[in-house]
Amino acid sequence: MTPSSPTVDSTYRSFAELLLRRHRLLSDESSDDAEIDALEDRMTALWEKLDESQRQSLNGLGSDLNWARRRGAAAPKARKAEEVSDTDRANLAAAEAAKDPHTTLHWLRVCSPAMELKDLAQRRRRAYTWAGLPQVADVVAEALEKREVQ
DSSP states (O other), X not given: OOOOOOXXXXXXXXXXXXXXXXXXXXXXXXXXXXXXHHHHHHHHHHHTTSOHHHHHHHHHHHHHHHHHHTXXXXXXXOOOGGGOOHHHHHHHXXXXXXXXHHHHHHHHHHHGGGSOHHHHHHHHHHHHHHTTOHHHHHHHHHHHHHHHHO
16 A cells, blocks of 8 residues: 655644654653653644644654664564565655655655665655655664664
8 A cells, every 4th residue: 555645734744843853862862751751742732633644654754763763773573575576666666756755755664674774774865855854864864874883
């Protein structure tokens, strides 16, 4: 199932900014739990104002931020590389050719187990730039840099 492109309005952007702030706090081991709780309360209030397409997109954004926090490591219950089909790869190529950021991000998540980390990070960064979310693009790049430094 391919997601529809969400309406990127002020509510969507506000939620995305809160997700990004939460990511940064969770990445900082000395972060304040009270601040995280307050952010999550604000996110819950905004969630009710989002439509299904926006929610799906923002869930994906949250997943990508978790990937960045894991420094590019796969999620514990991620798909296996052999589960990525030629059709999945073709759908990704078509979404990238159309410069459709949200569909590209969806197919990047589907195809990620079969991709090299650096290629995946570069393509995610480009898609978030297309989506008008350059600060998320920067987080993706930082995750790769941190992994390479280790």
